[in-house]
Amino acid sequence: MNNMNKMLMVVSAASWMVSAMIHAEVYVGGKVGKSWLDDSCRPTDVCDDDSSAVGAFLGYQAWEHVALEAGYDHLGKFTGAGMVNDHVNAVTIAPKFNIPLYQNLDLYAKLGGAYVDYGSKEDWSYLAAAGLELNATDNVALRLEYQTLTDINNDIVRAEGNMATLGVTYRFGHSESTPVITSQPRPASVEPVIVEEAPEPVEKPADTPVIKTVKKSLSSESSFALNSAKLSKQGIDDLQEVVELMSRHSQATAVVTGYTDSTGSKEYNQSLSLERAQAVADQLVSQGINAERITVRGMGESDPVASNDTKEGRAKNRRVEVEIPTFTYQVVIKQ
Structure with missing residues (x-):
């Protein structure tokens, strides 16, 4: 599956979300940060398992503290078992659960799935993430997030892909939500x-x-x-x-x-x-x-x-x- 097809998957998922919850609050966002792989190398392999990551996501706030997000993450390029300076990308979808901590600061968690392009292999994976979200204005929020993709299998090793990112979110029509x-x-x-x-x-x-x-x-x-x-x-x-x-x-x-x-x-x-x-x-x-x-x-x-x-x-x-x-x-x- 090429990158264009994966982007089409994200757009299709986003369209489904918007039509399924017409009164929901729609938002988009982006993130950048550090990425690394765990268990991607054997003792005899040349290994480069650190990189820089970027990502984009789209979601809707279905209920007061529950949202659904679809995203596309580029974890970077890596060298390891079965990989030589190869990229790792993922299309993700997961529900997001918010817990208010103090005034405009929330703790959140995501549990879902991802389709991962791992060098020359493609594999389904589980997704888990946790972070803090600061509502800077009625429409703009900042995120600090850790995300992991588990069970990435390329028939040689079973690796994990990790991201620590800083993101920004823009909510459409938030000031008219009620x-x-x-x-x-x-x-x-x-x-x-x-x-x-x-x-x-x-x-x-x-x-x-x-x-x-x-x-x-x-x-x-x-x-x-x-x-x-x-x-x-x-x-x-x-x-x-x-x-x-x-x-x-x-x-x-x-x-x-x-x-x-x-x-x-x-x-x-x-x-x-x-x-x-x-x-x-x-x-x-x-x-x-x-x-x-x-x-x-x-x-x-x-x-x-x-x-x-x-x-x-x-x-x-x-x-x-x-x-x-x-x-x-x-x-x-x-x-």
Whole structure:
């Protein structure tokens, strides 16, 4: 099987993945690094079992923490039993499982198979990989990965092909992955005080007490960076109405509460919800609001507003709510 046929296998696998999961998040990537072979030489062989590797991959995120990847790896050129400066290439396919570690850092593992071009021989092999993935932006992630191809047989030796690589991934349409942000959430604006004119005639100005309650919800998808407690520009803009209200009325206080979905450990969710709530409180303080007027809470995955069984529901549950409890102030009604 030549290299062109192998590339066609990758393209065919990629096309099948896209059509099979039309709502999945598609991504592509590349990687470079060091490669080496184990058990590729006998004591009497001339051996050169180290090289440099490059690879490319395409995948889709089928579920929250499960993806399917197809790739093409060039492990380099080697000399060993049955090989003289011959190349080793592999077409791979495997599911990828992610485990959140901290904010935007994930641990992942892959278990699958590969079709390996090993010099003049071709053979099926098993694939295993593990790595760390850092989500640098909403669309770009960096990977540090170790991958091994076992059971590469050329009728003389049974070798293993190894790669240690640094990679980059680009996700298509990631910022539009949930219906929550296909159209921007309508800001929960501070209600204007409706002042009705008193019936004619009005003898003199009157002071009328007005009771006010304000509640605002910030979506984590639009208000925070991915898996992060850092407020986005949209999140800062959404808080301006709260800042203006609390600046005008010194008796107003705020309760800032963070929530997450049920994905990940309870400890991680609790920590992330509190960090996001604190980021909102810090933004209010930076705009001149006294910190003593703000209460910060992290509720983790408790009190969901939608089902955690769907991607859309989980997106709604990842939120920060700002509530300004009922307070009373005076409005002067003039003729």
